[in-house]
Amino acid sequence: MKDKIILKVETAGTRVDAYLASCLKEYSRGYFQRLIDMGHVLVNSQKTASSCRLKEGDEIEIIIVNKENKIKPENIPLEIVYEDKDIIVVNKRPGLVVHPACGHPEGTLVNALAGHFKGKFVPYLVHRLDKDTSGVMVVAKNEKVKASLVKQFQNRTISKEYIAAVGGNVSENEGRIEAPLGRSHQDRRKIVVGPLAKKMAITEFKVLSRHSGYTVVAAHPITGRTHQIRSHFAFIGHPVLGDETYGGPLKIGEKSFERQFLHAHKLSFTHPSKAKKVEFSAKLPKDMAWLSKKH
Template sequence: MEKHGTYEWEIAESGERLDKEIAQFDPSWSRAQIQDWIKTDFVTVNGDRKKANYRLKAGDHISVEVPPIVDLEVQAEAIPLDIRYEDDDVIVINKPRGMVVHPGSGNENGTLVNALLAYCKEDLSGIGGVARPGIVHRIDKDTSGLIMVAKNDFAHQSLVEQLRQHTVERAYTAVVMGAITHEHGTIDAPIGRDPSHRQRMTVIEENSKHAVTHFTVLERLGNFTVVECRLETGRTHQIRVHMKYIGFPLVGDPVYGAKKNKLPIEGQALHARILGFEHPRTGEKIRIEAELPSDMEALLTKLRHKHM
């Protein structure tokens, strides 16, 4: 089947979700691609735009316009990578704070993708497109820690499905402002774009997505608390938004934290410490742990000294 063009067909039976019907029409189309096409008006039902969860009716006419691949130039850059795991299918990188994952407006160079293109050459999944080859999930620029990258489309589809099924283990260490008195907690609150500040996310009912974060207190340091946060879902800025929502914003967070940060860290004190997943090809359980970066260790040393 051609990779781009317009595909049309009629539904015989009612009941299927729009996104699932499209995925069944051509299994080579990834879920991420289909979701993107639906959101950007490349998919219509009877000439009208519908959401991904629209339940189709017998006789509905689906039209999918598959856009051509845009030949963008993303430069390979010889940037050192802290590789924690690698084989023919997957590579896991310990990303430093301050590095953007993929190129975008204002960040065309110096990203993880630029570095991966130089290191992996052609061995990256193409599903993410020219600007995001191999990228199956992301962590914020000023969050450090582990991120997995797919070296081929087979691995990419498997890892994305594991993320969708919430079977990937993702544990973060964070330092938050305030003294959390209880040992454990679960934050189940939907996250969407903040209507007042379009660059921010917030807990909101309208135009939001289900989001769940579990946290455990690791250490109490006066008016600061060290927590482990485990993601059940993976929404934009999820930990940062959820911890602010319950009154404990992350130390150093330039968007959701205090206006002034006098502590020795640039950006939010958040580190993706543990990453666990099922190997796409072998089924083996892969679990990797990355130690805290030096700036977070320095922050903790200072807070422990003040608390003595």
């Protein structure tokens, strides 16, 4: 029996075998060393060695062999936008972690999907949303569909639209933010624009409405960098409301914001098996619903 687990590395510098043993305590370090030797552990889609030192943000894919399924199926409510034999599209609620990692091995979107699939499918993630970002996500049900969707993301043929409320008055009706991003050396949680940043990032936006203290925008990330929209709008002086990490306002008037007001609104791509363009949208969650009345 083979099952797949995907982990996102949160602590840099640890050997891959030691990291896996610390995250998945039901298995021994020796067991993971054997899996690595068998080629059943990939780091960023590449085969690895037990001595490999991990970097923050690395993705580890583990094929568990001859063990019970360790992605615990859980009865977690899902808002399903669309589902067929190849894909499932969901509206992720804010506060839900997407995939298991050290510190939160359960209670994730992957656990919820495993519970929903009841063993018939394995959830194959092709993109992610931050814990406190809500909205539309597509998940593949098999390797072939995953490969097709990953290629579309890599080729930037997938279109994404986010709704965000940002601090201050954005003067331009529409614009394009083109600035390289990299991890901050002062605060490793942050992705920032800086002279040492090497990954170019592009975000296009359109103002939907302006209000006292904030602006509602539709943002279209052309590239798909970590924290791209959050970092880019902070860079131009308009951080997302509630985004404490990037200096966003936590309160305007009588309204308080307990998480970043960023929602993945629309996602369009070519359906892998139907070979036609499809578009899915996700309604705003309750804490952001009042924004829809403002534009």
